[in-house]
Amino acid sequence: MRFLTIPELQKSVLEFYVSRGWTRERVPLRSRILHLLEEAGELAGVVKYAEHNEFASADFEAELADVVLLAVACANEQGVDLGEIVWRKLRNNKRKYPAARGAE
Ligand SMILES: [Mg+2]
Numbered sequence: 128m129r130f131l132t133i134p135e136l137q138k139s140v141l142e143f144y145v146s147r148g149w150t151r152e153r154v155p156l157r158s159r160i161l162h163l164l165e166e167a168g169e170l171a172g173v174v175k176y177a178e179h180n181e182f183a184s185a186d187f188e189a190e191l192a193d194v195v196l197l198a199v200a201c202a203n204e205q206g207v208d209l210g211e212i213v214w215r216k217l218r219n220n221k222r223k224y225p226a227a228r229g230a231e
Contacts (some may be wrong), residue, residue, distance in 0.1 A: 133210035140199040151204045170194055183226035
C-alpha cells in the first residue's frame with residue numbers, strides 16, 4: 128500500500144487533470160464545485176437507505192475518494208495548500224468545539 132502526503136496527492140491530481148486538458152482555463156471552478164456536489168450526492172446515495180451502517184464498503188470508499196479528489200482539484204485550481212488550510216480549520220474547530228473533559 129502506498130501512502131501519499133497531501134502535497135503528493137495535490138501533485139498527482141494536478142498531473143491527472145493537466146494530462147487530460149482539464150485545466151482551469153477549460154473547466155471553470157463552478158463546474159468543479161458542481162461535480163464535487165454531485166459526488167457528495169453519490170456518497171449520500173450509498174448510505175441513504177442503510178440501516179445500522181450496513182452498506183457496501185467498496186461503494187462507500189469509491190464515492191468518498193471521488194469527493195476527496197474533487198476537493199483536491201478545487202484546491203489546486205485556486206492554488207491552495209490543502210494541508211495548510213485543513214490544519215488551520217482543524218485548529219479552529221478544536222477551539223470552537225472543546226473536547227469533553229476526560230476525552231482527550
Ligand atoms: Mg462517484
